[in-house]
Amino acid sequence: MDIYGSIYSPYTARAVIAARYKKLKHKLLKPKDGHKSPAFLKMNPFGKMPVLKDGGVTLFESGVIVEYLDAKYKTKRLIPTVPKAGAQARLIAAVVGEYLQPNIFAIWHQRDPAKRDQAIVNEKLAMLNTACDALEKMISPKPYATGAKLTIADCYAVPAFFWFLAVMPMIGIDKPLAGHKKLAKYVAAMKKDKLMSAVLAEMDAGLKEILGQA
Numbered sequence: 001m002d003i004y005g006s007i008y009s010p011y012t013a014r015a016v017i018a019a020r021y022k023k024l025k026h027k028l029l030k031p032k033d034g035h036k037s038p039a040f041l042k043m044n045p046f047g048k049m050p051v052l053k054d055g056g057v058t059l060f061e062s063g064v065i066v067e068y069l070d071a072k073y074k075t076k077r078l079i080p081t082v083p084k085a086g087a088q089a090r091l092i093a094a095v096v097g098e099y100l101q102p103n104i105f106a107i108w109h110q111r112d113p114a115k116r117d118q119a120i121v122n123e124k125l126a127m128l129n130t131a132c133d134a135l136e137k138m139i140s141p142k143p144y145a146t147g148a149k150l151t152i153a154d155c156y157a158v159p160a161f162f163w164f165l166a167v168m169p170m171i172g173i174d175k176p177l178a179g180h181k182k183l184a185k186y187v188a189a190m191k192k193d194k195l196m197s198a199v200l201a202e203m204d205a206g207l208k209e210i211l212g213q214a
């Protein structure tokens with residue numbers, strides 16, 4: 001199967017983590033003529049990464065891709081089949097996807113001090129704080145977000161916290177998880193995890209490249 005995208009994208013990283021965890025043979029490809037080319041727009045009319053091609057199946061939207069992979073390739077489930085555990089994992093993923101990731105990117109767009117709108121930054125910081133407070137209560141870093149096994153929650157949370165830790169210093173917040181001990185413990189554990197540490201290193205290299213620091 002092919003995943004089109006770049007791993008620095010937290011959305012692409014969700015799909016890549018899912019595929020790697022399940023040991024699915026796949027290639028991560030950059031769209032040949034960019035993600036706004038007619039060929040790419042045929043796969044995703046919104047021109048966004050990731051896109052998955054699995055035989056005759058073409059999908060976009062990272063959450064849909066992760067769920068598809070889990071439903072089709074049932075070994076190493078990402079969404080626990082027990083309803084309560086499945087809901088807990090999905091809920092963490094939903095909070096990250098709805099309340100953490102978008103606000104991190106909103107602040108990323110304010111990273112240039114010369115163009116910064118501090119009112120937007122303050123508003124988004126407050127929303128991020130609420131999201132972190134919620135996740136602090138939901139995550140059990142043992143070592144994964146819901147316990148001993150990697151789930152969909154980690155597919156979402158690990159890339160999001162990578163971006164969180166990268167972006168907050170850009171607005172002068174050097175220890176963004178100082179007030180959230182469980183989240184800090186989770187992030188530290190994920191940095192030591194074999195699969196996740198490789199993804200994090202690749203995301204870091206990708207981010208440095210887009211920032212021109214590579």
Ligand SMILES: N[C@@H](CCC(=O)N[C@@H](CS)C(=O)NCC(=O)O)C(=O)O
Binds near residue numbers: 010011035047061063
């Ligand atoms: N809801 C989409 C969001 C995908 C998304 O926003 N991807 C970004 C990369 S981080 C992208 O491709 N942006 C390019 C653009 O909007 O032109 C998903 O979950 O897959």
